[in-house]
Amino acid sequence: MNLRDSGAVPVNHLEAEDLQLWRGDRHVLKGVAFVLGRGECLQVTGTNGAGKTTLLRTLCGLMVPEAGRVLCEGRDVRKDLPAFHSSLMYLGHEAPLKADLTARENLHYWIGVRRSVPGSILDAALARVGASAWCERLVRTLSAGQKRRVALAGLALMFAPLWLLDEPTTNLDTEGQQVVGALMAEQLARGGAIVIATHQQLPAPVRAARILELAA
Amino acid sequence: MRWTWFHRLASPPYLYGLAARLTPWFAWPAALLILGGLYAGLVLAPPDYQQGEGFRIIYVHVPSAWMSLMVYVIMGVAAAVGLIWRMKVAHAVAASCAPIGASFTVAALVTGSLWGKPMWGTWWEWDPRLTSELILLFLYLGFMGLRAGFDDTQRADRAGALLAIVGLVNVPIIHYSVIWWNSLHQAPSVMRFGKPAMPPAMLTPLLVLLLGFTLFFAAVLLVRVRAEILQRERAARWIGETLRT
């Protein structure tokens, strides 16, 4: 039961057991189950409306499955949601950016709610995604791809053991996709786990340890 | 161990079957009590020495008003149980309560107004009781409106439940603030009931009707709960089995 206290190291970082979820009359998650170890990447595929986003939102605890459970390090995440949340980073397909704040301000307020970040590290993350030149501009003047890059800068700053990414490469050019690949590779290299929902190919050099296909 | 009855009630197929079996046991006594009570109230009870025959409205107004409040409390408690223990059947009970309670609130308002006309000379008086009743109607309408705004039953259940709990906390506050407000303006309070001076011949029909209305509510609630359970258990295997038998 309590693996951490007994000294045994749980093999899997994230585990889903028979997740069932209904939306109105639609049976969206029909017994989804998987295991994901440390340093592994799970790719969730499926056509539009197959429930990719719903699965990610269920995994991170925003939605409550009608049956089944999600385990992190062998524990039911519902037992202590705040602790689980501080160990994960969820990036939806819309970046949580405000049109009337600059890119840098957005990043500051977004990340700052989770952890205190010194300005120099903030700038470093912006430089990493190639945003230094325009990070003081209001987000309303940025292109869709540029907004996506600001979201990636957030990803670079979230040192969470678990990443849940929903279509992170949308709107990105080749260079932007390389940045995603590099960030994901680093996350895996330091033993983090990633669940990524996309029907595109994963950005190099990342390879999925498992692929989960959701049927519509 | 003591909680086994509670867990059994929480199981939808069990409650569904129980509700179907219990309904007649509430419905028939309710019918008898209500008919008997109305007859006693209209014929047997003596006229009031002040209000004459006019006081007989008490026999429909007070039970309706009593139901409107009792149903709201039951709804709030069921909602809290549903929200805290994530219990589907409790949400089904809360959802079933709202239309019943709202209809009794309307009855209490209309009969109150019909009573007020001969007593006060106006169709509407800002009497604290009637005002509270009107606010209660808005609370019911808000609950039903919020539920109707969601197309997913589960979300409607949880959002509605939260509102019902907030409403339940607020009902006493609203009620006392209305009484406080009314005491400043000194409106004549004609509807003073429940005073111990009421003779037994007048009081008995009222008590009979209160019991009858309560049983009536239970019977209607059980029917509605079955409908709500069916709606929430779309995929469950037991439904198919129950329907076939």
Next chain:
Amino acid sequence: MSSARMPAAAGAAINTAASFGQATPAAPALSAARLALARDLTLAFRKRGQLIQPLAFFALVTMLFPLAVSPELARLRAMAPGVLWVAALLASLLALEFLFRDDAYDGTLEQYALSGQSLTWLLFAKTVAHWLLTGLPLALMAPLAALSLGVAAAAVPGIVLVMLVGTVALSLIGAIGAALTLGMKRSGALLALLTLPLSLPVLIYGARATELAIAGNSYLAPLELLAALAVLAVTLAPLAAAAAVRISLE
């Protein structure tokens, strides 16, 4: 800016994360809430147009009464408490729709809910920002409206004080309604239906205290009741709003 140094710094930042946990101290709840407050205020001052709307509405409604009823100051003075409070109630209701709406659309609320921080505190901060941007200006504008309704200048401090306390409760009660109706497309009428009955005690005590203040009497008793309501709202409403937001995000 030496661009050569940047990637190195970024590398260092990532390296500190090599061991999760200790390297990434979570921001304390209060500083997170302060940041959320600062963010909302910054945003509001970038779009001043929206800021003025409830105030203009309040001024407009109070102006309607002399036109609709009579310009006689004696009659207006008798109506002033009711006019001020109904106008304030409607103005704060008008502003409520925007309280969580934008943050729900762009995913900010989702990030708040998943931040591992207390959602209750973050929403409390947002509600405080909302009060600073609507309740406070309304209370400061109330004397102008009151004077135009023939109220003596001596009553102004009382009117402002009562409205300051009352609008706190209104903002917090409204936050619950705004959070509950988040998932809906057109929520204006429903928001009013949910919020107004719950706001009635505030209206009753607020209008009564204002009436006493205008008459030059002691308004302490209703003000105390109003303050009790505000304290109750401060303690309970953010909890309810947080629960409502979680339900809306489902």
Next chain:
Amino acid sequence: MRAFLDMGGYAAFIWPSYLVTLGVLVLNIIWARRSLARALQAARRRSAGPGEGA
């Protein structure tokens, strides 16, 4: 009988009150039965159709 119907001059208030209340009671019965009938119909349709969960 006429005296009973007249209710001491209060007929115009008493009878409508009783009618409204009885109307509410009857409507409650009708509404409840109708909602159950509808739910049963929907459940039958679902269990007859290609059930994915059952």
